[in-house]
Amino acid sequence: MDSVNVIAAPALESALVLSGRFQRPLSFDLARLKAYESVQATPFDLRCYTTNRFIRSVEPYRGVRLTTLISEAGLPNSEPVEFKRTVFVAVGHDGYAVTFSWHELFNTPVGENVLIAYECGGRALEVEDGVPILFSGSDILPAPRHVKRLARIEAHVLKPLA
Numbered sequence: 001m002d003s004v005n006v007i008a009a010p011a012l013e014s015a016l017v018l019s020g021r022f023q024r025p026l027s028f029d030l031a032r033l034k035a036y037e038s039v040q041a042t043p044f045d046l047r048c049y050t051t052n053r054f055i056r057s058v059e060p061y062r063g064v065r066l067t068t069l070i071s072e073a074g075l076p077n078s079e080p081v082e083f084k085r086t087v088f089v090a091v092g093h094d095g096y097a098v099t100f101s102w103h104e105l106f107n108t109p110v111g112e113n114v115l116i117a118y119e120c121g122g123r124a125l126e127v128e129d130g131v132p133i134l135f136s137g138s139d140i141l142p143a144p145r146h147v148k149r150l151a152r153i154e155a156h157v158l159k160p161l162a
């Protein structure tokens, strides 16, 4: 009998998956991200938190708000107010991960400046540039929550320890 060559499906280059405790886990390719209302960020200097090192100045990003995608996937609601203890983990292709709470995204001014960017200074971002880039425009030092090649947004509902 001939051996069967199992060819892995090519990884969708820039697919972003919303997984975990969403009502409807969703996957977005770049074209689908671009179909949502876009927001333009203000230019900023990328600076590392750990070293305070200046990395580079970044022209205005354009992208979709993280809250838009989360709302599309649906907040956890298997019990009332579960969303209030929900934490979102944004994970890059390389496993680099950062957190956002429901509160800061939906109930503070931070949320409106958290974008998943696919354009910078009017030019389309390429995979080599890190598209899609998650970026939190209100952070004091922007580099930590400037996640290149964002792969996943996970919704975790935390439980108090006792």
Ligand SMILES: Nc1nc2c(c(=O)[nH]1)N[C@H]1C(S)=C(S)[C@@H](COP(=O)(O)O)O[C@H]1N2
Residues within 6 Å of the ligand: 047, 048, 049, 055, 092, 093, 094, 096, 143, 144, 146, 147, 148, 149
């Ligand atoms: N995917 C991914 N994004 C990331 C990181 C990472 O390790 N992986 N490191 C962050 C940190 S701590 C810094 S300082 C900057 C470094 O940006 P640079 O690689 O453009 O110099 O990227 C941020 N975004």
Ligand SMILES: [Mo]
Residues within 6 Å of the ligand: 048, 049, 050, 051, 143, 144
């Ligand atoms: Mo950093």
